[in-house]
Amino acid sequence: MNKANNRAEKSGAVDMARIEVIAPNLKKRLSGVTSTIVQLVPVQARDLGIAVFGPGLPDSLPTMRWWQLPSLLRRPASRRPRIWHARRNIEMVAGLVLRHVFRAPLRLVFTSAAQRDHRPFTKWLIRRMDGVIATSRLSGGFLEVPHKVVMHGVDLEKFHPARTADDAFSAAGLPGQRAIGCFGRVRHSKGTDLFVDAMIALLPDHPQWTAVITGRVTSEHKGFADELKQRIAAAGLSDRILFLGEVPDVAVWYRRVTLYVAPSRNEGFGLTPLEAMASRTAVVASDAGSYSEIVTPGSTGVVVQAGDGNALREAIRPYLGDPALAEAHGAAGSEDVARRFRLEDEAAGICEVYERVWAGRG
Structure with a gap:
């Protein structure tokens, strides 16, 4: 055991005797789950003694290494069975294999963010979990097993209202006096085209505003992004609707924009409105x-039907004409996030679910 502990210390791995929960991330590409x-x-x-496991995660997190997998065959020092907290199908499958093939003393918990009916195989996997969490009332409505709704929260140390001169839009060196933002991966499902079309229609009447779009454009969606840029150029707005790509720190951009737009056609949960609201936007x-469960219409913003470009445009219009309205809703959003999220x-x-699972009441 001492040799194992020494090896763990040298490699930056955790002491598995102290770890009661494993949070696997068995997908390398960055996603909302990650x-x-x-x-x-x-x-x-x-x-809690918790460790992550899998690729694509920062070294700053407590991490179980691949060579420590055999440790799962033994209970931790607390003698309670470890919890394997899956958030994807592949992670549920891995947990079941570890428990039933390798006889690891594990309890399995799954978090579901899906806003649709699950496929038969996924339902089969979920029925074999010891505890199930839904990230919203809507996602919980698609579950056929007992579950607890635990909505995502936001890091209020990272996402916060403007504090320094660098948080002001003027620090970006871009044209205009105020900004409206749309952040995340650039693709059809995220509704980037709906945002661009709204900006093409609205910005000519509001010369003090600039639109900024941040986020990755993957190779499969490059054609989509190029077409949007062509539309913008044809409208003569290339200097006012800007694609910034992946930025080093998106948090500062939430503080720089006066209004944030989340035009997704479909989402799992969707953290960006929370991050904007925490930033007083x-x-x-x-x-x-879960956008409709996050945003309070008339208080912290507006919610429109997904895919309705006309409704999106008209919801944005009053804010561009009345920045004070945006500031008031931003202030209310900041208070709401601190209270609810x-x-x-x-x-x-989540810890309540763990305790119920350990008590055999999952």
């Missing part, structure tokens, strides 16, 4: 994912 794990695990680790969002509250809700 982002959730990265933000949540450090908070959980304050009160008003939000116009579609009703995809703290990351610590999410961690506490």
